[in-house]
Amino acid sequence: MRRNGSSLSVDTPFALVENVKGAIRLAAIDPAARKQGLVPGLTLADARARVPELAVHDHDPAADARWLDRLSEGCGRYTPMATALPPDALLLDITGCTHLFGGELTLVADAVKRLKKLGMATRFAFAPTSEAAYALARWGKGGADDEEEAVRRLPVAALALDAEKELGLRRAGLKTIGMVAERLRPGIAARFGEETVTALERLLGHSRRPLGAFPKKAAIHAERRFPEPVARTEYALEILSQLLREAGEELYRRGKGGRCFEARFFRADGLAKKLSVELGRPTRDPEEAMRLFRERIDTLDDPIDPGFGFDAIRLSVAIQEDLPPSQIGIEGDTDRESRIAAMIDRLSVRLGRNGVVRCHPVDTHIPEACQRLVPAIEKPKEASWPRPAPGEPPRRPLQLFDPPEPIRVTAEVPDGPPWRFIWRGRDHRVTLFEGPERIASEWWRSPRDPLGETRLTRDYYRVEDSEGRRYWLFRHGLYAREKRNMRWYMHGLFA
Amino acid sequence: MAFGHAPLDGWLDGGLKRAQLHEILTENAKDMGAAAGFAAMLGLRSQQGDGPIVWLRTRDAERHGGRFHAAGFAALGGDPATVLLATFPNAVGMLRTAVDVLRCSGPSAVIVECRGNPRAFDLTASRRLTLAAGETGIPVFMLRLGAAAVPTTADTRWSVQAAPSHALEAKAPGYPVLVLTLLRRRGGPAGKSWLAEWDCEQRCFRDAALSGAMVSLPPGRQDTDCEEKRLVAIG
Structure with missing residues (x-):
């Protein structure tokens, strides 16, 4: 592939390189480089020794795939069934679409012209199955009027088998598809495996694979x-x-x-x-x-x-x-x-789908996990939030810190309520408190730790300091049973 | 939009005006819990039916003041399903979105929250908010944490502080009690403080001084009844 916009002339040999097991090797080459006798898989040092003027660029398969996807989207103008066939092909199902363009050859000529404008060198082929079309485009030399005859002339590499099987076929003297097709299928299956027969049948158009990965066509379009x-x-x-x-x-x-x-x-x-x-x-x-x-x-x-x-x-x-x-x-x-x-x-259009959200309740006692933000554009599901009991002050804070902020706490006894605490560098004296409200860890959600030994229980306290501010604190771990050195955290602010 | 707090409503001639910008400031960043609570309570007071409360905040304010906790909002008497949340990397985009939301005439209240004094929130920006609120009649509450007062077109400007609550049995903290100070009001006297307690069931404020033992005002704040400010209404 040669991208548009590169400053190279067409005559300069060009190659894409990748790092294979510590050596830089050629991944893909252009026709000019092929003419000079280079082959993919050669180390860059060898290639440079043979063709000093070789232009080199890093191989980026992900970028290639993205580019191919964009091209296939662009081919949506010819048929709704256009898809990318990585690493290097586009597959168009033009059944019933050709008359709109005046025949399949004019359709392809138009596509090739557009792709050429984008700096792509292309080959194309028509066939009744996707495998055959790809194999003809990839390996075909042309010159045959009949598609089936052209397929029979293809080398066995067109079967796209693994290297070992391909070598086996060639050692057996079967060099072309036609030669393989003449043999009895059970014999081939016994010697080269079932998949060889399947690939052969598909290539010859005797069996078909369902075409997948086509974008679903919308029922209404203009x-x-x-x-x-x-x-x-x-x-x-x-x-x-x-x-x-x-x-x-x-x-x-x-x-x-x-x-x-x-x-x-x-x-x-x-x-x-x-x-x-x-x-x-x-x-x-x-x-x-x-x-x-x-x-x-x-x-x-x-x-x-x-x-x-x-x-x-x-x-x-x-x-x-x-x-x-x-x-x-x-x-x-x-x-x-x-x-x-x-x-x-x-x-939602301006800020993105997840830009405007509403809260959805989650069935858990862990405070930071009990709400899920769902895009507001989605239909709100029927869900009820726990209503506070009448006559009770708020037991959950309006503002929650996630993650909780560590604080230093002085308590009368290690497992008692907090007496003073230092949060963000300020000392607070507790005047009123309520607690502990014990929230156990969800041991059933950790399959590796069925007894919940590594997860700690939290003791929550609702406290008010001498200035009247209300906070939600918790002690992480039960004293002496789960942990020796207690850690305290600030988890939320009440109104 | 009445508070439900008789002295406050009397002072404000029946409560806050809809279709206006109202500012809520906390000079002390530690009062962000109280300020966010006050904004949520005002949102609940102005809620009509199922009309959503749109709460926009900057990421900075969320990082510092904690994120919206739906269970806490439900505990104040609201329905979290009616709150739409959005966070923004900066105040400019947030104020622009706020104006757009106000023009949509769907929501019952818009709360805009940021930290400090962002340069984007100036007289022009506040004027845009006021105009947009005036078009559709939606109240907008500008909540600024740890901020100083700047000239704006706000109808009222409030300072909020937490105040000790009336202890329940076993020394448990009670209903939220706030000291609400009216710093400025267009077309009326300001400079007065009230103690208000939020009633989660009735979803209204009530006079904290009446409902329990007398609570003294926090230190550093004097009862401003004696030195009533008179302001000239302009514009």
């Missing part, structure tokens, strides 16, 4: 293609709001509402930019969704860059829910609940 690329973002957004209106009408016809909208902006150079917005309750109001899209664009670090222009925009409703038709009030205004939902949506 799309606009432009004869000339659109370079103005404002116009692109105007088109997006039209698409939202179309999708809204379709949603209305089906009695549904969208909870997640995805917009894809396909750029003329083959890349695609994806934006998605989520709502707390289903809607089909185009204005509402468009507001969120604008909000989303405002929060982007890199505003959507049209590059050479967008040549297609697609909107899909990723999540939809039932939304029966409703009547608008006489004054035309919306109810309070929907205003709150709209506020949460806007905040």
